[in-house]
Amino acid sequence: MNQKRTFFTVLVLMALIGILTAVLRHTISGTPFFPGQSTSVWLVEARVDFEATGGPVTASLSLPGLKTPGFALYEEQAASPGYGFSILEENDNRRAEWTKREATGEQSLYYSAHLVESDQDNSSDVGKPAGENRNVAWEAAQELAAKEVLDRARETSSSPQSLTRELIKLLNSPASNQNTALLRSDNVDQAELVMNLLGREGIATRSVMGLYLEDARRRQTLTPMIEIHTGREWLLVNPQTGEVGIPANLLLWHRGGVSVLDVSGGGKSQVAFSMIKQTVPAAQLAKAQNSGSIFSRLGVHGLPIEEQSMFKFLLLLPLGAAVVVFMRVMIGLKTSGTFMPILIALAFLQTSLVPGLISFISVVAMGLALRSYLSRLNLLLVARIATLIVLVIFIISALSIIGYHLGYSTGMTITFFPMIIIAWTIERMSILWEEEGSQEVLIQGGGSLVVAVLAYLIMQTQLLNHLTFNFPELNLVLLALILAMGQYTGYKLTELRRFRAMDEL
Amino acid sequence: MSKRWVSLRRLRQLGMLGMNCRNVDFINRYNDRKLFPLVDNKLKTKLLAQEYDVPTPSLRCVVREQHEISHIERQLADMDSFALKPAKGSGGKGIVVVIGRKGDDFVRSSGALLSLADIRRHMSNILAGLYSLGGASDVAIVEDLVAFDDCFSGYSYEGVPDIRIIVFQGYPVMAMLRLATHASDGKANLHQGAVGVGLSLDDGRCLNAVQFSKSVKTHPDTERSLSDIQVPGWRDILVLAAQCCDMTGLGYIGTDLVLDKALGPQLLELNARPGLSIQVANGRGLLPRLRHIEGLTGRRRLSPEQRVDYCMRHFVAVGGQSQPGIL
Numbered sequence: 095m096n097q098k099r100t101f102f103t104v105l106v107l108m109a110l111i112g113i114l115t116a117v118l119r120h121t122i123s124g125t126p127f128f129p130g131q132s133t134s135v136w137l138v139e140a141r142v143d144f145e146a147t148g149g150p151v152t153a154s155l156s157l158p159g160l161k162t163p164g165f166a167l168y169e170e171q172a173a174s175p176g177y178g179f180s181i182l183e184e185n186d187n188r189r190a191e192w193t194k195r196e197a198t199g200e201q202s203l204y205y206s207a208h209l210v211e212s213d214q215d216n217s218s219d220v221g222k223p224a225g226e227n228r229n230v231a232w233e234a235a236q237e238l239a240a241k242e243v244l245d246r247a248r249e250t251s252s253s254p255q256s257l258t259r260e261l262i263k264l265l266n267s268p269a270s271n272q273n274t275a276l277l278r279s280d281n282v283d284q285a286e287l288v289m290n291l292l293g294r295e296g297i298a299t300r301s302v303m304g305l306y307l308e309d310a311r312r313r314q315t316l317t318p319m320i321e322i323h324t325g326r327e328w329l330l331v332n333p334q335t336g337e338v339g340i341p342a343n344l345l346l347w348h349r350g351g352v353s354v355l356d357v358s359g360g361g362k363s364q365v366a367f368s369m370i371k372q373t374v375p376a377a378q379l380a381k382a383q384n385s386g387s388i389f390s391r392l393g394v395h396g397l398p399i400e401e402q403s404m405f406k407f408l409l410l411l412p413l414g415a416a417v418v419v420f421m422r423v424m425i426g427l428k429t430s431g432t433f434m435p436i437l438i439a440l441a442f443l444q445t446s447l448v449p450g451l452i453s454f455i456s457v458v459a460m461g462l463a464l465r466s467y468l469s470r471l472n473l474l475l476v477a478r479i480a481t482l483i484v485l486v487i488f489i490i491s492a493l494s495i496i497g498y499h500l501g502y503s504t505g506m507t508i509t510f511f512p513m514i515i516i517a518w519t520i521e522r523m524s525i526l527w528e529e530e531g532s533q534e535v536l537i538q539g540g541g542s543l544v545v546a547v548l549a550y551l552i553m554q555t556q557l558l559n560h561l562t563f564n565f566p567e568l569n570l571v572l573l574a575l576i577l578a579m580g581q582y583t584g585y586k587l588t589e590l591r592r593f594r595a596m597d598e599l
Numbered sequence: 600m601s602k603r604w605v606s607l608r609r610l611r612q613l614g615m616l617g618m619n620c621r622n623v624d625f626i627n628r629y630n631d632r633k634l635f636p637l638v639d640n641k642l643k644t645k646l647l648a649q650e651y652d653v654p655t656p657s658l659r660c661v662v663r664e665q666h667e668i669s670h671i672e673r674q675l676a677d678m679d680s681f682a683l684k685p686a687k688g689s690g691g692k693g694i695v696v697v698i699g700r701k702g703d704d705f706v707r708s709s710g711a712l713l714s715l716a717d718i719r720r721h722m723s724n725i726l727a728g729l730y731s732l733g734g735a736s737d738v739a740i741v742e743d744l745v746a747f748d749d750c751f752s753g754y755s756y757e758g759v760p761d762i763r764i765i766v767f768q769g770y771p772v773m774a775m776l777r778l779a780t781h782a783s784d785g786k787a788n789l790h791q792g793a794v795g796v797g798l799s800l801d802d803g804r805c806l807n808a809v810q811f812s813k814s815v816k817t818h819p820d821t822e823r824s825l826s827d828i829q830v831p832g833w834r835d836i837l838v839l840a841a842q843c844c845d846m847t848g849l850g851y852i853g854t855d856l857v858l859d860k861a862l863g864p865q866l867l868e869l870n871a872r873p874g875l876s877i878q879v880a881n882g883r884g885l886l887p888r889l890r891h892i893e894g895l896t897g898r899r900r901l902s903p904e905q906r907v908d909y910c911m912r913h914f915v916a917v918g919g920q921s922q923p924g925i926l
Contacts, residue, residue, distance in 0.1 A: 474727050589618065594605045596610065
């Protein structure tokens with residue numbers, strides 16, 4: 095009794111560990127419990143080109159923060175043969191730095207980042223950190239013009255952001271007056287001009303470089319933007335349109351006064367961006383996001399893709415095994431060969447159900463017909479089974495070829511059936527036929543097929559497929575279940591029928 | 600009116616032993632795996648029985664190698680009747696009973712003729728492991744045919760009636776007589792269509808009879824009334840069965856015995872995984888008796904005879920009806 099209790103305690107513990115690990119994996123790595131959830135991933139590549147002059151080269155490129163409004167960075171790489179590469183972080187700024195002792199001629203350096211759209215708060219950081227309150231010395235004429243423009247804008251506004259908006263509206267208005275024309279003539283860059291004007295109003299501003307993300311664009315450049323401080327928070331403003339707030343597809347690449355790209359030891363430097371949008375299942379994303387965590391090491395995802403696809407099948411086997419145990423222990427269905435149904439079910443996974451069933455039944459039926467002839471030949475058992483294997487291969491090849499010529503490509507998938515197992519099944523069934531009659535063959539063959547179909551239906555369920563592959567620890571629960579069924583001493587369902595004569599007494 | 604299903608409650612009430620329970624609580628617990636070969640291999644059982652002086656049909660020859668088959672006719676020359684069996688066969692598979700000769704051919708119990716080539720092919724199949732569990736290679740044994748006792752004449756069709764007794768911890772707990780029928784092709788296996796006759800443990804009287812899980816009153820082929828059956832020399836039979844437990848060391852076995860006209864009860868074979876149909880034939884479950892034996896103290900001190908006497912006293916059935924309080 096005591097032993098039994100320990101056994102069941104261990105089972106419960108096992109199941110709990112499995113479930114807890116799965117929940118932990120879910121919360122920590124974000125692997126979803128349900129399949130089919132996908133997220134957009136942007137692959138952005140920055141290409142730095144310059145001409146090296148022959149001496150030591152240091153190229154430094156500003157990088158987006160790990161978390162920028164609307165996006166989260168989860169993977170970055172640099173490809174630059176021959177260069178030393180590192181990512182430097184100071185304060186809020188991250189910079190990629192490529193270094194080389196000696197370089198001449200055209201140089202191309204690549205940096206690529208995977209960014210996920212995230213729904214983090216879209217506002218810039220609160221507070222009043224490193225911004226600048228520009229105080230430019232204006233020329234007398236410009237001073238006057240700036241004052242005029244600002245006065246007009248101030249009249250129709252109430253807050254820093256509305257002032258900015260009005261200011262940009264004035265600067266953009268097609269009926270531009272002398273004042274705006276005068277201001278423009280000197281400051282070509284509108285962002286600079288707006289910042290200078292706002293500085294004169296005592297409003298803190300920062301310059302920002304943003305990148306508009308559009309699918310499959312190449313040779314894009316950064317768009318200058320400004321941020322203004324409203325007294326409580328920083329707001330992003332588009333200096334061209336006066337729009338306030340961060341557009342959904344804008345990636346804030348660079349912030350602050352430092353230059354985006356610095357190259358020493360080279361000239362004609364420029365940076366260009368290309369980007370592509372991918373829709374990645376959330377599961378795959380979680381995998382990449384946590385490539386360093388313990389869960390990814392305990393998971394299957396760390397393996398090469400080829401091995402992974404094999405594991406996908408392997409991890410399904412426990413499900414099939416559980417079905418077989420259930421059907422035999424609890425229901426009491428007879429099958430020919432204990433685990434043959436799982437192998438058939440695995441084959442069904444490749445062929446899909448109906449073609450699989452048809453081809454399996456036809457192969458076995460033909461095999462049985464041929465086997466009945468073999469029994470007259472008086473062969474040794476091993477030779478007979480070997481003959482059967484060869485015959486099964488003939489049958490399968492013939493069916494594939496005929497199927498192909500008739501235009502059914504499904505005929506080809508017949509090769510997924512485990513031939514040796516089929517040969518043995520045919521042999522067993524033929525013996526069964528001779529000894530116990532056709533009825534027993536139908537019972538056991540039918541039982542095997544029922545179990546196989548059931549195992550197939552369970553194994554091909556999207557959800558279970560997803561769970562066993564992404565949460566291998568859930569197999570512990572399955573194991574506990576199988577062990578518990580192994581201790582079941584109650585009646586089988588079929589025994590209620592088998593002992594039916596007991597009711598008459 | 601025969602129902603298609605029996606309720607769970609009824610099974611529990613009768614103390615029916617289910618397959619899962621048998622495997623987990625009795626076979627796994629009382630039968631040591633390493634002793635299984637003693638009963639799974641009929642040759643070993645036979646040699647063991649000879650050592651313990653347990654009567655068994657005498658062994659005529661053993662065919663171990665393929666090449667011995669080619670001159671098997673010399674071995675069979677002086678035998679008119681014999682039984683050819685695979686040593687590791689299960690469920691009566693692969694057993695050929697030859698009852699006489701007709702020219703060069705052998706006459707099977709069913710009346711069918713077998714040529715020498717058929718015999719050879721059958722032996723070759725046996726050696727290759729066709730009838731053994733898992734297809735392991737096997738040996739063929741040829742033994743004397745039992746001249747079965749006349750007391751069963753008219754009760755068995757084309758085959759030897761045998762007595763199956765479940766022995767638990769050395770105590771015979773349930774018995775049944777298995778009668779071959781035309782449907783069972785001379786075999787004594789219930790699932791193949793043999794008639795199972797439950798026997799009362801105190802005197803070997805018929806309690807109830809079933810075929811294909813249905814109650815029968817007469818033998819389907821010979822029409823003889825089954826309720827008249829009373830096995831002679833009942834106590835000796837039970838003692839022989841009880842000895843088999845001491846001989847093998849297995850705690851839960853099915854013993855298959857036959858009654859020879861001249862030699863009395865003979866051990867035919869043992870089974871470490873005896874079937875459950877004996878309960879249907881007896882109209883009662885095994886569990887109450889098994890649990891009763893489990894609860895006995897000092898059960899190992901008793902001799903086979905004492906154990907048999909205990910069972911004959913305690914496991915008395917009244918008329919095939921199961922009544923509360925009676926094991």
